[in-house]
Amino acid sequence: MSELKTNDKDVVVPGEILATGMEFLPSYGTYREGDKIFASRLGLFNLDGKVLKIIPLSGKYIPKKGDTIVGQVTEILMSGWRVEIGTAYSAVLGLRDASNDFINKGADLTHYFNIGDLIVTKIVNVTTQFLIDISMKGPGLRRLRGGRLIKVDSYKVPRIIGKQGSMVSMIKQATDCRIVVGQNGSAWLSGEPAMELLAEKVIRKIEKEAHISGLTDRIKTFLEKETKKKIELRSDSNGI
Amino acid sequence: MVFKKRPDGRGFEDLREMDAKVGVIKRADGSAWFKIGDTEAYAAVYGPRNLFPKFMQDPRKAILRCHYNMLPFSGSGDRIRPGGNRRSKEISFVTKQALLPVLDLSKYPNAVVDVFIELPQTDAGSRCAGITAAAMALADAGLPMKDLVSSVAVGRVDDKILADLCYDEEAYEDGPVADIPLAFLPGSQKITLLQMDGEITKEMIMDSLELGKKVLTKIHAVQIKALKDKFGDGKDD
Amino acid sequence: MINELRTHVIETLEKGTRFDGRKSDQVRDVSVETGVTKNAEGSARVKIGDTEVIAGVKLSIEKPYPDSPDNGNLMVNVELLPLSSPEFDTGPPGIKAIELARVVDRGIRESKAIDTKKLCVEKGEKVWTISIDIISINDAGNLFDAAALAALASIKDAVFPKVSKSGEIDYKELTKDKLPLAKEPIEVTVWKIGEHFIVDPTPDEEKVADARLTIASLSDKELCALQKGGEEPLSIEEIGKMLDVGLSKAGEYRSKL
Numbered sequence: 001m002s003e004l005k006t007n008d009k010d011v012v013v014p015g016e017i018l019a020t021g022m023e024f025l026p027s028y029g030t031y032r033e034g035d036k037i038f039a040s041r042l043g044l045f046n047l048d049g050k051v052l053k054i055i056p057l058s059g060k061y062i063p064k065k066g067d068t069i070v071g072q073v074t075e076i077l078m079s080g081w082r083v084e085i086g087t088a089y090s091a092v093l094g095l096r097d098a099s100n101d102f103i104n105k106g107a108d109l110t111h112y113f114n115i116g117d118l119i120v121t122k123i124v125n126v127t128t129q130f131l132i133d134i135s136m137k138g139p140g141l142r143r144l145r146g147g148r149l150i151k152v153d154s155y156k157v158p159r160i161i162g163k164q165g166s167m168v169s170m171i172k173q174a175t176d177c178r179i180v181v182g183q184n185g186s187a188w189l190s191g192e193p194a195m196e197l198l199a200e201k202v203i204r205k206i207e208k209e210a211h212i213s214g215l216t217d218r219i220k221t222f223l224e225k226e227t228k229k230k231i232e233l234r235s236d237s238n239g240i
Numbered sequence: 241m242v243f244k245k246r247p248d249g250r251g252f253e254d255l256r257e258m259d260a261k262v263g264v265i266k267r268a269d270g271s272a273w274f275k276i277g278d279t280e281a282y283a284a285v286y287g288p289r290n291l292f293p294k295f296m297q298d299p300r301k302a303i304l305r306c307h308y309n310m311l312p313f314s315g316s317g318d319r320i321r322p323g324g325n326r327r328s329k330e331i332s333f334v335t336k337q338a339l340l341p342v343l344d345l346s347k348y349p350n351a352v353v354d355v356f357i358e359l360p361q362t363d364a365g366s367r368c369a370g371i372t373a374a375a376m377a378l379a380d381a382g383l384p385m386k387d388l389v390s391s392v393a394v395g396r397v398d399d400k401i402l403a404d405l406c407y408d409e410e411a412y413e414d415g416p417v418a419d420i421p422l423a424f425l426p427g428s429q430k431i432t433l434l435q436m437d438g439e440i441t442k443e444m445i446m447d448s449l450e451l452g453k454k455v456l457t458k459i460h461a462v463q464i465k466a467l468k469d470k471f472g473d474g475k476d477d
Numbered sequence: 478m479i480n481e482l483r484t485h486v487i488e489t490l491e492k493g494t495r496f497d498g499r500k501s502d503q504v505r506d507v508s509v510e511t512g513v514t515k516n517a518e519g520s521a522r523v524k525i526g527d528t529e530v531i532a533g534v535k536l537s538i539e540k541p542y543p544d545s546p547d548n549g550n551l552m553v554n555v556e557l558l559p560l561s562s563p564e565f566d567t568g569p570p571g572i573k574a575i576e577l578a579r580v581v582d583r584g585i586r587e588s589k590a591i592d593t594k595k596l597c598v599e600k601g602e603k604v605w606t607i608s609i610d611i612i613s614i615n616d617a618g619n620l621f622d623a624a625a626l627a628a629l630a631s632i633k634d635a636v637f638p639k640v641s642k643s644g645e646i647d648y649k650e651l652t653k654d655k656l657p658l659a660k661e662p663i664e665v666t667v668w669k670i671g672e673h674f675i676v677d678p679t680p681d682e683e684k685v686a687d688a689r690l691t692i693a694s695l696s697d698k699e700l701c702a703l704q705k706g707g708e709e710p711l712s713i714e715e716i717g718k719m720l721d722v723g724l725s726k727a728g729e730y731r732s733k734l
Binding site: 117118145146147148192193194196197200 | 480482484488492494496498681
């Protein structure tokens with residue numbers, strides 16, 4: 001007899017029993033032992049039909065092919081640049097992927113990207129050993145000038161961006177800041193100091209309340225109150 | 241002489257009063273604080289992160305490093321000279337062995353997960369408090385874990401089997417004493433830390449382990465509550 | 478590496494504010510709690526914003542130094558625990574911890590805050606040694622000021638343990654006798670970033686600062702220690718300005734004790 005031992009959206013801890021019986025299927029963040037399914041992460045329990053999974057509330061970013069991220073150049077290599085992305089693994093930008101221009105071997109690479117530069121870039125390959133290749137060729141991929149980076153929980157990034165960018169769009173409308181939220185949990189803000197601060201405040205609020213329903217309306221109300229502006233729900237390209 | 245009463249008046253199977261909080265060190269990837277009686281431990285987790293020197297890297301999985309330390313003003317007597325010693329190195333090692341079985345580090349090749357345990361105040365059971373705090377900190381850091389790890393010391397004083405010995409009980413001089421730090425995986429009730437020093441029979445050890453199994457559920461409950469309290473009940477609004 | 482960050486910090490300061498909305502001379506919330514750890518003879522926990530440190534005092538009886546046979550001793554040790562920041566390693570104190578310890582030490586020692594003659598038990602044979610250990614729990618910037626404040630608060634909290642007739646210390650029995658604290662030195666560190674002077678920096682601000690000046694004072698008119706840090710030079714005029722800022726802020730920390 002299959003039985004759920006916990007409710008959708010409950011916070012669960014590693015080792016907590018989620019369900020008994022063979023009817024349910026263990027997915028991300030859960031595992032089966034015998035006829036029981038357990039949580040293997042701290043997070044929110046999510047039930048989708050018969051599939052059980054955990055929505056993580058914390059944890060480091062796991063680099064994925066296709067992700068758009070914000071990184072910082074830390075080293076000039078023989079034929080490329082090393083870029084830190086906030087994980088145990090750094091990414092490499094090769095000459096061929098750096099620019100639409102042809103870059104000569106032996107060219108001064110600092111001409112393109114220098115140590116300390118912030119870039120919006122795309123992951124084009126990740127090996128099993130987490131060797132990461134990135135590219136700057138693509139719409140919106142570019143060096144970021146000015147502004148500052150804040151670290152956000154990578155698992156909350158989808159909520160900060162919102163469906164089709166609707167959440168980040170509200171923050172931009174309210175603060176007039178340029179914002180790019182990288183999948184790796186590095187978010188870039190650029191605007192007037194008080195507005196950068198407000199953007200950061202809102203992002204922290206979203207991080208804290210991401211798992212509580214009604215988030216979009218709450219944030220809209222909060223922003224309208226803080227800025228006395230009328231905020232609309234619209235889509236946004238997340239600065240990319 | 242027969243041991244009749246515990247210095248603080250507790251029942252033989254009673255634990256001292258406990259308290260725990262998760263997320264107490266903002267710069268860490270995961271952190272927790274645990275107090276049992278007068279023994280207090282902070283644990284912070286950093287990782288998975290880059291590991292130097294390169295020769296220490298394992299291409300199949302992240303390595304786990306544990307560092308246990310008692311602060312200079314934490315002991316009940318003289319100041320403890322900082323810098324660790326053989327005792328703290330051994331405790332760091334058995335702490336690592338106690339936590340490793342629940343972690344799936346294969347997802348992070350070549351990286352390291354660092355666990356730092358510091359105790360500002362101790363009254364026996366310090367390595368157990370450290371492990372209990374570390375398990376919460378690892379969960380807080382979002383690492384994949386099959387289960388938590390709950391740790392407590394049980395022991396024998398004279399003719400009694402006791403849970404959670406305090407310093408005065410460990411130092412009892414009127415009869416045989418054995419101190420048994422334990423760590424359990426609450427789900428399978430399997431043991432990942434077992435040490436004993438003192439004088440004891442096999443039967444008393446088995447009784448002690450059974451007592452340990454019984455009282456660990458109370459420690460586990462404190463850990464679960466502290467982890468869930470960090471996030472609220474998720475159903476607000 | 479830090480150029481973009483530094484440019485942005487300075488741009489923000491030019492507009493009269495900082496990333497977290499504070500003014501350049503604004504200190505985050507400060508809290509001081511004493512008696513926070515039982516086994517120390519005195520202790521204090523100081524929080525400045527999210528920065529947290531704990532100081533503990535342990536007392537022991539030792540032989541005095543031969544050149545000061547009737548003076549007790551003071552020792553200050555700082556451990557920047559790897560627990561408190563990804564920047565700190567395990568191992569013996571690095572130069573950062575050593576400098577911090579010595580700067581806190583000088584503030585207390587040079588102000589003659591502790592009357593070391595009152596620590597004498599038996600001239601030439603036995604004196605009290607006060608060991609202050611300051612450890613970081615969370616580094617969110619400004620460990621200098623937090624550590625100094627915690628050290629002072631822990632000394633104020635401390636009492637002597639009982640000593641038996643045979644001269645053995647019984648740490649479990651505390652007397653009500655406080656340590657001979659005659660003065661209360663406060664340390665304020667002022668940081669220079671471009672043309673701006675700030676107090677109570679965040680880690681980002683510390684990273685991009687040109688130089689800093691730690692000022693220990695008993696009052697507006699009595700300075701007892703100074704330490705310049707950072708890789709850039711300071712003009713005499715700048716030092717004058719930083720002294721003014723440092724002295725004006727000391728009262729704010731002092732009021733938290």
